[in-house]
Amino acid sequence: MKQALNSLLHGVRLLAVAGLLAACATAENHYDPIEPVNRVTDGLNNLVDKVAMKPVTATYRAITPLPVQRSISNFYDNWAYPNTVLNDFLQGKGRQGVQDLGRFLVNSTIGIAGLFDVASSMGLEKHEEDFGQTLAVWGVPRLAYIVYPFLGPNSLRKTPDLVTSTLTNGLFWVSLAVAPPAALTLTALRYIDLRSRAMSATDMRDELALDPYVFTREAWFQAREHLIHDGATSGESDGWGDDDRWDDEDWSETPAETLAVAAAPSRAHGAIGVDGASPARAEVGQQAPVSRQGRVRLYHVILTSHAVYAEALRQQVALRKLRIATRIEAVTIHGRRWYRVQLPDPLPIEKAARMLDEMKRRTGLAGAWIAPAQSP
Structure with missing residues (x-):
């Protein structure tokens, strides 16, 4: 869910920077073979969001001071960061992996369990790696786009990351050790935080897009390409293929x-x-x-x-x-x-x-x- 919302947020930002000031047009997409099923799932997700998640998140944003919201986001990002460290090494990025491990240790200690992002001020840059990117680096081609109930946009290539990102998240193991009410509270607050981060992006999507489903799909794919290539773009020309x-x-x-x-x-x-x-x-x-x-x-x-x-x-x-x-x-x-x-x-x-x-x-x-x- 975190990766999906982050990818959507980043993709919408890319579209905004590009100067998108009008409605989307539908493009043929060869990586969405089950589009009718995905649209149904997307519709159900949007209904749940409209009825439950968005109102709760709006209340959270209204009553929670911005510094507190920022610390909550830092906290959840920090405990999910071992997934980035693991995939740094799996992709052969040894130097970046060591730096990211240092970032995690600094924020977990000096940053008080990750509430404060001390590492960034020390020059330890934040990265975003996952097992879907690792599979792409290993040569697995782009696979079908899929929308999961309650989890949102994903692809078959990125789906295994749902397992690795869970098992490497420190809060997952903490939730197993504490009482169920505490675990549910941690999980609920995490999803409210993620929805809060995506609020502006999804509002803009709904306002500008003639077809929000296509907008979300294309933004998600563009964000994934951006992450896989570490921000680099391909210079391959469009010829007669x-x-x-x-x-x-x-x-x-x-x-x-x-x-x-x-x-x-x-x-x-x-x-x-x-x-x-x-x-x-x-x-x-x-x-x-x-x-x-x-x-x-x-x-x-x-x-x-x-x-x-x-x-x-x-x-x-x-x-x-x-x-x-x-x-x-x-x-x-x-x-x-x-x-x-x-x-x-x-x-x-x-x-x-x-x-x-x-x-x-x-x-x-x-x-x-x-x-x-x-x-x-």
């Missing part, structure tokens, strides 16, 4: 219908371009294939492509101000996920080429390009 291949069984090329498509620069830019867009690609002299049944192959007009969902949303908002309707499509190329801002409907290649020229003229996005739609 496996997802864009033509099916030779369904399509053949007709030389008479050959149409040259203007080559795009290596980077999208212009009046409303967004920094961080991946290099755009276009094919020159591409032939317009038709099916053996005489159907003309259709093409998408893609304006920009981004490694971060928030940037795609920001680009979509900018285009909306120019009265250009778009949709965001998630594609996976060479194992990396990209978010394409493209026109809603695919077109025959002649119309797609004309529309491409018009979009470049209207938007200044010289890096726009076209790509064949998937075969029906």
